[in-house]
Amino acid sequence: MVLRLLISLCFVSVLGSSVSAQQSLSNIYGSVTEKGSNTPIEFATAELIRLPDSTVVQGTASDRKGKFNFEQIAFGTYRIKLSFIGFEDHF
Secondary structure, three states, X not given: OOEEEXXXXXXXXXXXXXXXXXXXXXXXXXXXXXXXXXXXXXXXXEEEEEOOOOEEEEEEEOOOOOEEXXXXXXXXXXXXXXXXXXXXXXX
């Protein structure tokens, strides 16, 4: 049985933007939990993918509370891909 990841993306809470060299930057925060039990998933892989060209901008792993973040991100259109062994990838 393939389990699914529930993304409690408190994310795209674009907090604290700053201006650097005339380019606006921001941070993206989120968390990964198991659907149903709401158990945090540690070491899930999170990739920030720029659209429309699907370039991976940053990658990270969730901490023991299932939280992850991307820092100093230029404004634009992105997709976040979450993956973990034994779970179906989630966008």
